[in-house]
Amino acid sequence: MKIHAVSGYNEVGKNMTALEIDEDVILFDSGLFLPAIVGVEEREKIPTEKGMRALGALPDDIYLEKHNLRNKVRAILVSHAHLDHVGAIPYNAYRYNAEILGSPFTMEFLKTMLQDSNQTIPNKIIPINMNGSYNIRGKSNTYKVEFISMTHSTIQSTVIAVHTPEGIVLYANDYKLDNTPVFGDPPNYRRLKELSKMGVKALIVDCLYAPDDRKTPSEKIAKGLLEDVLFTTDNRKSGIIVSTFSSHIARLKTISEFGRKLNREVVFIGRSLSKYVNAAKNVGQAPFINQIKLATYRKQREKIMKKINANKKDYLVVCTGHQGEPGSVLDRISRNQLPLKVSKDDHIIFSSKTIPSPINQLTKEQLEKRLKKFHVRIFDNVHVSGHGGREDLRDLIKLINPKNVIPSHGDLKKLNAGADLAVEMGYTMNKSVHVLSNGRSISL
Ligand SMILES: [Zn+2]
Numbered sequence: 001m002k003i004h005a006v007s008g009y010n011e012v013g014k015n016m017t018a019l020e021i022d023e024d025v026i027l028f029d030s031g032l033f034l035p036a037i038v039g040v041e042e043r044e045k046i047p048t049e050k051g052m053r054a055l056g057a058l059p060d061d062i063y064l065e066k067h068n069l070r071n072k073v074r075a076i077l078v079s080h081a082h083l084d085h086v087g088a089i090p091y092n093a094y095r096y097n098a099e100i101l102g103s104p105f106t107m108e109f110l111k112t113m114l115q116d117s118n119q120t121i122p123n124k125i126i127p128i129n130m131n132g133s134y135n136i137r138g139k140s141n142t143y144k145v146e147f148i149s150m151t152h153s154t155i156q157s158t159v160i161a162v163h164t165p166e167g168i169v170l171y172a173n174d175y176k177l178d179n180t181p182v183f184g185d186p187p188n189y190r191r192l193k194e195l196s197k198m199g200v201k202a203l204i205v206d207c208l209y210a211p212d213d214r215k216t217p218s219e220k221i222a223k224g225l226l227e228d229v230l231f232t233t234d235n236r237k238s239g240i241i242v243s244t245f246s247s248h249i250a251r252l253k254t255i256s257e258f259g260r261k262l263n264r265e266v267v268f269i270g271r272s273l274s275k276y277v278n279a280a281k282n283v284g285q286a287p288f289i290n291q292i293k294l295a296t297y298r299k300q301r302e303k304i305m306k307k308i309n310a311n312k313k314d315y316l317v318v319c320t321g322h323q324g325e326p327g328s329v330l331d332r333i334s335r336n337q338l339p340l341k342v343s344k345d346d347h348i349i350f351s352s353k354t355i356p357s358p359i360n361q362l363t364k365e366q367l368e369k370r371l372k373k374f375h376v377r378i379f380d381n382v383h384v385s386g387h388g389g390r391e392d393l394r395d396l397i398k399l400i401n402p403k404n405v406i407p408s409h410g411d412l413k414k415l416n417a418g419a420d421l422a423v424e425m426g427y428t429m430n431k432s433v434h435v436l437s438n439g440r441s442i443s444l
Pocket of ligand 1: 085152174
């Protein structure tokens with residue numbers, strides 16, 4: 001077999017990896033490079049494929065054409081519903097005569113995204129139940145694929161297993177090892193252990209935080225952080241606005257519960273929030289849906305914002321804009337462009353971390369500057385990550401015991417950190433641990 005690092009090995013984002021066996025290719029993920037499209041999502045008219053390629057937002061999948069692999073692609077397997085893993089599919093999936101597979105939530109989100117932007121793709125979209133499997137009929141073989149429960153910062157995230165005649169390939173992008181998740185199941189360690197016993201030929205693994213000596217805390221810690229901010233500061237007379245990742249359904253559940261506990265009506269405002277929450281609702285994964293108001297359409301939003309503004313202490317607003325994205329709800333509030341105004345002592349809670357790219361850091365900093373002019377109180381970084389640290393990576397490699405480790409999801413520094421750890425654990429560089437870069441491949 002050959003594993004091709006198509007994209008996402010020189011940067012964080014636009015993830016795509018290709019597994020080639022004989023006459024067949026199976027793709028893992030097709031994501032966007034998010035720093036390239038800050039604010040683009042909020043535009044009414046979205047760019048074309050050509051426009052997105054010009055922005056550098058899509059995976060470098062022209063590589064597959066150059067290497068005569070395009071017509072061999074039999075399936076696109078999507079690990080989870082984050083845009084850096086699924087977001088490029090509306091733009092490039094048509095190139096492949098391949099079905100698209102993923103968890104029910106991931107596939108529902110893909111459909112919601114296509115609807116929202118009026119895009120269509122010819123590919124069949126097939127939801128696979130969590131811990132379920134499917135047979136992909138290739139030209140050379142039939143490949144059983146499994147979508148195994150994994151914890152991350154969106155629901156129904158999976159580790160993908162592909163059974164090939166040459167052994168099992170595991171794709172673990174993205175993961176954290178959360179044994180006490182706030183919503184959804186803990187990682188399916190049992191199945192991973194079983195696969196390990198059957199023999200895993202290669203593990204392609206998220207090394208975003210491989211340089212960080214830590215175990216990433218559970219989502220229950222994020223719940224504690226939020227509780228601390230919401231229940232131990234005096235906010236009785238203040239407006240409360242929380243912004244978090246729209247895909248973080250577990251976090252949204254926590255925020256909704258706390259809002260109710262504070263005797264406030266919880267209102268979600270923002271386009272990407274609507275997309276993710278509706279997708280979760282459609283697959284029965286939004287238990288808070290009847291306890292919140294979801295303001296989707298412009299008129300609806302204007303009306304409810306006026307109402308909130310007249311009585312801010314009775315509401316908890318959840319909105320988009322934690323990265324300061326131009327056109328997001330928080331961005332427009334900070335520019336005084338919406339009926340909802342912020343004023344002295346309102347609480348603005350960022351249940352998020354600023355993505356460490358220059359554009360995000362700049363937009364976020366400018367957002368905070370504008371907000372501070374209104375003398376609001378800002379609580380930043382009320383958050384824990386969805387990516388495992390170095391010690392999680394050690395546990396995962398130990399559990400799976402693969403023959404080969406392929407670090408992914410980052411630039412050389414991150415991939416090298418993952419490789420160093422593997423070497424520390426007894427792997428040999430360039431023999432059983434392979435650091436790839438975009439456009440490189442390895443034969444195993
Ligand atoms: Zn992710």
